[in-house]
Amino acid sequence: MDKVPLNMEELTDAADQFFPHFDFVMTRLPEGTSVKDILHVMDVVADIGYSNRDRKTKIVGFVHCEDPVE
Numbered sequence: 001m002d003k004v005p006l007n008m009e010e011l012t013d014a015a016d017q018f019f020p021h022f023d024f025v026m027t028r029l030p031e032g033t034s035v036k037d038i039l040h041v042m043d044v045v046a047d048i049g050y051s052n053r054d055r056k057t058k059i060v061g062f063v064h065c066e067d068p069v070e
Contacts, residue, residue, distance in 0.1 A: 006014070025042050026033070 021042060022038065025045060026038050029038060029041060
């Protein structure tokens with residue numbers, strides 16, 4: 001699949017989304033942590049965040065509930 005290269009505006013928008021997350025995770029890790037390890041931790045944190053979101057938001061029938069029914 002051929003992809004048209006991103007223009008500078010699209011690349012800037014993507015970087016504006018990515019780097020705040022990267023910087024946030026990087027500041028929570030020990031100094032000297034490799035970029036590879038930071039990216040791995042970002043993936044793990046995102047997985048936990050999505051899991052938490054799924055637990056907080058449940059759909060019961062056709063009614064959307066913010067708090068799960070226990």
